[in-house]
Amino acid sequence: MQRWVAEVLGSDAFELRRASSDASFRSYWRLLHAGGTAILMDAPPAQEDCGRFADLSRRFRAVGVNTPEVFAEDRLNGFLLLSDFGDQVYLRVLDAANVDRLYGDALATLAILQAHGPTQGLPVFDAAFIRRELDLFHDWFLAAFPDVADQARTSGLLGSVARVLVENALEQPRVCMHRDYHSRNLMQLEHANPGVLDFQDAVVGPVTYDLVSLLRDCYITWPADQVIEWATGYCARAGQQGGFDVPDRARFLRWFDLMGVQRHLKACGIFARLHRRDGKSHYLTDIPRTLAYILAVAPQYPELAALARLLEQQVCPRLEQLSVSQTVETRDAVD
Structure with missing residues (x-):
């Protein structure tokens, strides 16, 4: 080097x-x-x-x-x-006084990415791709609770949840998707804010994926009503700029909510894998926040109510079991 x-x-x-x-x-x-x-x-x-x-x-x-x-x-x-974007990552500098301005910049950049970002040559976030991501939840997160993992798989619960989430993703307009657009990958800059990092896994995928990654961030939480205001405001602006049909508010929020459930299930799997496989156990502290998003959204949708009960009754009371689960000696690339 x-x-x-x-x-x-x-x-x-x-x-x-x-x-x-x-x-x-x-x-x-x-x-x-x-x-x-x-x-x-x-x-x-x-x-x-x-x-x-x-x-x-x-x-x-x-x-x-x-x-x-x-x-x-x-x-x-x-x-x-x-080029050097410095050290001011969004997660370190965000507070109630600056969040509207910094998120305003991040949402404006996201609108550019979705309206004009490249799609040719990018992988497609299709049904098989989504299911592979959801498998991370079972194979790495639920695997720390073997009885729960067996129940979820044999009962067909995970399969039915996957069908709902895949259908929700595939009915949305497809755009250039960063795939990890959140406060740890955005840098506060004096000019042309924000600097955008960690985009190498970009795909063509649903319009709400990056939006929910930013607004229901696994690393920082904002008031629920403020999140909805940001999301619905973005929908109208981005639809005009990106040239896709803007759905009614209820349908858009369903897209947004269920896309968040898919991403947060995946994130729980990745955090557990980082702990169990790669020894990066500090990511365990982000799991309660990530699960909280699922538990706030899932009960609102009858098709996800059983998932909410499983997590609330059988997983959340036993989260400490994950922290002491045996590390798996494997060293494959992190997806």
Whole structure:
């Protein structure tokens, strides 16, 4: 890595400092050189595709989404040299005084992404894709409660829930979908706010997915009525900008609610996998918040009432069982 940086810069007069890491195998280093900074991404090729990040960053920047500029790349070894967005991640700076302004910027950027973002060459978030995501909930989260996992599978509960959530997703307009659009992947900037990160898994998918990822964020919670106000306001603006038909309020909120249930079930599975497989146990603290979103929404829809009862009665009282579940010795790529 240091040899490659020296070749790119034509100098070995630089310093690398650890900047951050994430839920994947990628790590990030801040490069200090000649009075300026840049970010070096180290993405092990066996697990990550830095080329996809570089290609999508250029495509997103071309339509007005502020993703990092790619200064240099070594796809064979998994290195990218990127512009530096600093340290002000949304999650660290959001508060009641600035949330309308910062979310306003994030929603405006999302509207651009959905109206003008690339779709050619992106995977499609189809029924099989959605079911694979939902399988994470059973295979990693419920697996910590074997009796509950067996009951949910043999009773057909998970299958019926999956059918409802797949149908809900597929009836929505399809747009360019970031797939992880939330407060840990948005950077507060003085100009062209926000900086957008972690977009390499973009797909073509339902219009409410990124919206609910942002507004019902697994890492920070806002008042429910405020979330609905943001969501319905966005629907009208984005429909006009993106050229898709805007449904009535009730139908849109159903799309939004059920899309959130799908995402939050997936997220619980991923958080459990990060703990059990990868030893990243700090993600367990995000599970109660994520489950709370499901428990707030599911009882409102008769087809999800049994899921709500299962979680409330048999899982939530035993969450500590997940924290002591045995780590599985596997090291595949994080999806």
